[in-house]
Amino acid sequence: xxxxxxxxxxxxxxxxxxxxxxxxxxxxxxxxxxxxxxxxxxxxxxxxxxxxxxxxxxxxxxxxxxxxxxxxxxxxxxxxxxxxxxxxxxxxxxxxxxxxxxxxxxxxxxxxxxxxxxxxxxxxxxxxxxxxxxxxxxxxxxxxxxxxxxxxxxxxxxxxxxxxxxxxxxxxxxxxxxxxxxxxxxxxxxxxxxxxxxxxxxxxxxxxxxxxxxxxxxxxxxxxxxxxxxxxxxxxxxxxxxxxxxxxxxxxxxxxxxxxxxxxxxxxxxxxxxxxxxxxxxxxxxxxxxxxxxxxxxxxxxxxxxxxxxxxxxxxxxxxxxxxxxxxxxxxxxxxxxxxxxxxxxxxxxxxxxxxxxxxxxxxxxxxxxxxxxxxxxxxxxxxxxxxxxxxxxxxxxxxxx
Amino acid sequence: xxxxxxxxxxxxxxxxxxxxxxxxxxxxxxxxxxxxxxxxxxxxxxxxxxxxxxxxxxxxxxxxxxxxxxxxxxxxxxxxxxxxxxxxxxxxxxxxxxxxxxxxxxxxxxxxxxxxxxxxxxxxxxxxxxxxxxxxxxxxxxxxxxxxxxxxxxxxxxxxxxxxxxxxxxxxxxxxxxxxxxxxxxxxxxxxxxxxxxxxxxxxxxxxxxxxxxxxxxxxxxxxxxxxxxxxxxxxxxxxxxxxxxxxxxxxxxxxxxxxxxxxxxxxxxxxxxxxxxxxxxxxxxxxxxxxxxxxxxxxxxxxxxxxxxxxxxxxxxxxxxxxxxxxxxxxxxxxxxxxxxxxxxxxxxxxxxxxxxxxxxxxxxxxxxxxxxxxxxxxxxxxxxxxxxxxxxxxxxxxxx
Numbered sequence: 001x002x003x004x005x006x007x008x009x010x011x012x013x014x015x016x017x018x019x020x021x022x023x024x025x026x027x028x029x030x031x032x033x034x035x036x037x038x039x040x041x042x043x044x045x046x047x048x049x050x051x052x053x054x055x056x057x058x059x060x061x062x063x064x065x066x067x068x069x070x071x072x073x074x075x076x077x078x079x080x081x082x083x084x085x086x087x088x089x090x091x092x093x094x095x096x097x098x099x100x101x102x103x104x105x106x107x108x109x110x111x112x113x114x115x116x117x118x119x120x121x122x123x124x125x126x127x128x129x130x131x132x133x134x135x136x137x138x139x140x141x142x143x144x145x146x147x148x149x150x151x152x153x154x155x156x157x158x159x160x161x162x163x164x165x166x167x168x169x170x171x172x173x174x175x176x177x178x179x180x181x182x183x184x185x186x187x188x189x190x191x192x193x194x195x196x197x198x199x200x201x202x203x204x205x206x207x208x209x210x211x212x213x214x215x216x217x218x219x220x221x222x223x224x225x226x227x228x229x230x231x232x233x234x235x236x237x238x239x240x241x242x243x244x245x246x247x248x249x250x251x252x253x254x255x256x257x258x259x260x261x262x263x264x265x266x267x268x269x270x271x272x273x274x275x276x277x278x279x280x281x282x283x284x285x286x287x288x289x290x291x292x293x294x295x296x297x298x299x300x301x302x303x304x305x306x307x308x309x310x311x312x313x314x315x316x317x318x319x320x321x322x323x324x325x326x327x328x329x330x331x332x333x334x335x336x337x338x339x340x341x342x343x344x345x346x347x348x349x350x351x352x353x354x355x356x357x358x359x360x361x362x363x364x365x366x367x368x369x370x371x372x373x374x375x376x377x378x379x380x381x382x383x384x385x386x387x388x389x390x391x392x393x394x395x396x397x398x399x400x401x402x
Numbered sequence: 403x404x405x406x407x408x409x410x411x412x413x414x415x416x417x418x419x420x421x422x423x424x425x426x427x428x429x430x431x432x433x434x435x436x437x438x439x440x441x442x443x444x445x446x447x448x449x450x451x452x453x454x455x456x457x458x459x460x461x462x463x464x465x466x467x468x469x470x471x472x473x474x475x476x477x478x479x480x481x482x483x484x485x486x487x488x489x490x491x492x493x494x495x496x497x498x499x500x501x502x503x504x505x506x507x508x509x510x511x512x513x514x515x516x517x518x519x520x521x522x523x524x525x526x527x528x529x530x531x532x533x534x535x536x537x538x539x540x541x542x543x544x545x546x547x548x549x550x551x552x553x554x555x556x557x558x559x560x561x562x563x564x565x566x567x568x569x570x571x572x573x574x575x576x577x578x579x580x581x582x583x584x585x586x587x588x589x590x591x592x593x594x595x596x597x598x599x600x601x602x603x604x605x606x607x608x609x610x611x612x613x614x615x616x617x618x619x620x621x622x623x624x625x626x627x628x629x630x631x632x633x634x635x636x637x638x639x640x641x642x643x644x645x646x647x648x649x650x651x652x653x654x655x656x657x658x659x660x661x662x663x664x665x666x667x668x669x670x671x672x673x674x675x676x677x678x679x680x681x682x683x684x685x686x687x688x689x690x691x692x693x694x695x696x697x698x699x700x701x702x703x704x705x706x707x708x709x710x711x712x713x714x715x716x717x718x719x720x721x722x723x724x725x726x727x728x729x730x731x732x733x734x735x736x737x738x739x740x741x742x743x744x745x746x747x748x749x750x751x752x753x754x755x756x757x758x759x760x761x762x763x764x765x766x767x768x769x770x771x772x773x774x775x776x777x778x779x780x781x782x783x784x785x786x787x788x789x790x791x792x793x794x795x796x797x798x799x800x801x802x803x804x
Contacts, residue, residue: 002602002634003568004663005514005536011666033466041464043457055445062443062646064435097499097650101672108535112407126673133510133670134407166405200404232404244464246677248499248650261406264413268535270503271528274676275648 006113012132029378029386031355034176034329037377040300041244042284042293049283061279067267069095069251070278076285077251085225086235092259094266097273099206099238099250103169104130105269106202106234106252109261110166111136118156118168120148122332122361122370124176124204127169139165140363143178145323147186150193157197167200167234173220174207174328177361177372181219181326191223195231206238206250209294211327212302220327224253234258239281241329242294247277301329304375304383311384315391317398322373329376335369339397345371347393353386408515414534431780431788433757436578436731439779442702443646444686444695451685463681469669471497471653472680478687479653487627488637494661496668499675501608501640501652505571506532507671508604508636508654511663512568513538520558520570522550524734524763524772526578526606529571541567542765545580547725549588552595559599569602569636575622576609576730579763579774583621583728593625597633608640608652611696613729614704622729626655636660641683643731644696649679703731706777706785713786717793719800724775731778737771741799747773749795755788 050058060070068074074093082088096102103126111117113135119128121140131138139156142149148170156162170190172182182190194201201223208220224235232255239249254262266272284290308331309324316322321334335341341357348354358370373390375383452460462472470476476495484490498504505528513519515537521530523542533540541558544551550572558564572592574584584592596603603625610622626637634657641651656664668674686692710733711726718724723736737743743759750756760772775792777785 002657002659004511005517005568007514008511008663008666011663011670013666013669035466036464038458038461038465041461043460043464047453047460050449056440058445058449059440059443060648062438062445062648063440064437064642064647097672097676100670104671109406109410112409115407126670129666129670133667166407240466244678245466246462246464246681248672248674248676248678255404257404261410261413264410264415264531265535267415268413268502268528268531269506269671270499270650272650274499274650274679276646276650276679276682277676279648280678 007133007135010132010135012129027352028349029353029382029389031353031373031375031378031386033377034374035245035377036241036297037379039379040297042289045289045293046280046284049287049289050280053279053283057279061276063275065272065275065278067263067272069093069273070275070282073278073282073285076282080285081253085221086253087224087228088253090228091253092256094252094254094259094262095273095278096250096252096266097270098240098245098248099204099236100126100130101269102236102250102252103127103202103204105262105265106167106236107131107134107136108265109258110200114164116161116165118153118165118199119363120170120175121363122177122358122367123169123363124171125360127204128363138363143175143180145180147172147180147182148190150186150189153190154193157193157199162197165199167202168194169202169204170223171204171206172223173205174210174325174330176207176328177330177356178332179323179325179328179330184219187223187226191227191230200232200234203233203235205235206241207328209242210298210301210329212298212305213326216326242290242297243281243284247281248274249277249281301376304378304380307380307383308373308375308387311387315388317391317395319398320394329374331373331375333371333373335371335394336398337369339369339394341368341371344393344397348390351389351393353389355390409535409537412534412537414531429754431755431784431791433755433775433777433780433788435779436776437647437779438643438699439781441781442699444691447691447695448682448686451689451691452682455681455685459681463678465677467674467677467680469665469674471495471675472677472684475680475684475687478684482687483655487623488655489626489630490655492630492657493655494658496654496656496661496664497675497680498652498654498668499672500642500647500650501606501638502528502532503671504638504652504654505529505604505606507664507667508569508638509533509536509538510667511660512602516566518563518567520555520567520601521765522572522577523765524579524760524769525571525765526573527762529606530765540765545577545582547582549574549582549584550592552588552591555592556595559595559601564599567601569604570596571604571606572625573606573608574625575607576612576727576732578609578730579732579758580734581725581727581730581732586621589625589628593629593632602634602636605635605637607637608643609730611644612700612703612731614700614707615728618728644692644699645683645686649683650676651679651683703778706780706782709782709785710775710777710789713789714793717790719793719797721800722796731776733775733777735773735775737773737796738800739771741771741796743770743773746795746799750792753791753795755791757792
């Protein structure tokens with residue numbers, strides 16, 4: 001018989017994936033997947049850019065690259081991050097096979113079985129599965145409308161158990177799934193606390209570019225830009241939301257001593273990230289077309305969010321709570337505990353609309369009163385129809401409870 | 403201070419990578435990298451195929467795919483493997499981010515710290531780094547000209563220590579770095595022994611397609627095809643050598659119970675392999691152009707190998723041993739223990755030729771009497787020049803010893 005390692009007992013499945021496969025059916029309105037709509041990808045821009053590349057660069061696209069990344073992309077991404085204020089000279093940049101791999105690598109270099117990771121509750125399901133695969137113990141701190149509960153964080157870090165905390169994992173910008181943005185004050189506090197207790201922060205900034213209004217630009221400034229000298233910060237970012245997830249490209253910007261281990265670790269996982277998509281991403285960045293494209297996305301996602309909010313106001317019963325996000329992909333909803341969120345989802349699926357239940361994003365897998373709606377990959381005209389279905393099922397469910 | 407996990411102490415750097423970065427200098431003749439020559443990639447074929455794809459498929463290339471792989475590629479690769487005799491119906495196929503990731507995933511699901519992996523000596527440096535990153539203990543068995551030493555394998559598996567062996571890692575076809583091909587008899591024996599002791603085999607078949615003569619076709623039949631019912635076999639394969647490493651695409655064909663854990667594991671590492679290159683690889687496979695392309699590669703690599711063998715015969719001192727491979731990328735050379743292989747490499751680098759020393763491929767990192775020459779990414783006209791340099795340095799080194 002085949003004997004598996006201890007770690008397989010800790011593997012955590014992502015229910016999102018199963019729902020995403022349902023989403024492939026064209027007749028289902030999906031608010032499930034945390035991904036851009038297929039119709040939004042810069043297909044023709046990319047085709048044009050590739051066609052113009054010299055043959056030598058096209059050939060490089062087929063070849064192995066250095067583990068840290070395709071050198072021209074490292075250069076162009078460094079310039080891009082420098083313009084955003086990131087401390088690129090004091091840190092090192094590593095291109096990863098998606099930002100999940102960046103999180104996975106950092107977990108591998110920091111976590112032995114039983115070590116503790118502090119997460120938000122709710123938290124990104126991909127990160128939770130990476131953490132669990134290393135047999136980490138998760139201690140989750142509730143998320144408020146302006147960020148993590150800093151009083152609870154501080155109180156926990158004072159406890160004896162917290163000696164065993166290896167890092168704090170945070171998503172300050174347009175949180176997945178909670179949709180919130182950390183306030184300036186919360187950013188300052190959390191960095192100060194992490195610095196005081198000497199705990200590194202992994203900052204996940206997959207959504208920071210996707211604010212809806214120009215005035216927001218200042219408010220999404222990453223911790224790494226603001227508090228580099230206050231605590232140890234490893235920032236991970238992604239091309240998935242601003243080019244396409246199919247490129248499988250992300251990055252980490254980390255202090256040199258962490259980079260050194262991360263690079264060795266990546267050598268053992270997949271040797272290097274795909275050069276083919278790195279060549280394309282580099283061409284996109286250098287052309288200046290990426291910034292134009294992101295501007296277009298902001299406008300589209302703002303409209304989709306507005307459509308969803310308008311439909312929620314129209315169709316959701318008042319007992320259902322929700323937030324109005326200022327960027328990103330998600331609206332996070334809460335229902336009274338009398339509502340069975342799994343039954344509601346099943347009825348919605350029968351009627352042609354899907355989303356993801358809160359349990360998926362709960363580090364303790366206990367949540368029964370939330371669900372996540374993604375507006376990113378559904379055209380405006382379908383959003384109202386899907387929210388109408390969901391609203392009616394929720395109303396029925398609440399009525400039955402009375 | 404940052405505290406790292408135990409595993410970082412076991413990270414193993416691949417010296418090959420550093421040499422590959424030297425190889426980027428155009429004036430150095432490199433026999434170092436185990437990669438196709440840039441000029442060989444099917445750049446125009448792929449551009450043509452992509453241009454012909456319907457828009458919906460191009461859009462899918464930018465999107466997340468299911469963790470097991472882009473469904474059309476899973477189908478086309480299944481057909482391809484079925485034609486080669488693989489038991490595709492009794493097993494499950496998982497597309498991975500390069501075949502190294504397949505090896506890494508299998509290591510993660512089988513190995514706890516201190517568990518033993520039996521490897522060949524020498525062995526693929528990427529696999530060794532994956533194994534070490536999980537704190538595996540490596541027990542290496544010498545490789546002979548017809549495969550692993552089966553008597554030593556059997557004797558070791560009888561020992562008490564071997565209770566702790568979790569799998570055997572083998573490369574029966576055109577071994578990296580040893581260049582050898584397992585004989586039919588050695589294949590039979592090793593499968594029989596693995597089955598008798600109940601130890602799974604990880605079979606790495608990255609090079610099986612690259613035989614030089616048509617008559618070889620039967621001799622490269624993988625263990626998985628021949629001995630599926632004799633022992634548990636996980637076969638890993640790669641698109642790196644038959645399309646391009648920059649695609650970062652590999653696969654594993656494994657029993658369903660192993661697949662289940664491997665798929666969950668992959669979810670935690672990078673969620674899915676790059677859809678962009680999966681769409682391209684699928685188009686390449688379906689078009690029938692891949693088989694034509696591989697045929698062309700066989701011819702080119704055969705010529706390059708012949709050039710290298712001719713130059714070795716001409717320039718190497720007779721004290722240097724080497725093999726004449728029937729496929730793959732590599733010639734494995736041995737020198738008398740009086741020769742300092744590191745000094746020889748340094749002198750060669752000064753004179754404009756590089757390769758990789760044997761220590762890199764030794765699980766115990768002790769080898770001082772071998773080096774690996776790769777003929778795959780050097781045009782014929784440069785091969786003679788590089789081997790002349792190496793031959794002269796070797797002659798000098800041997801003379802100095804006398």
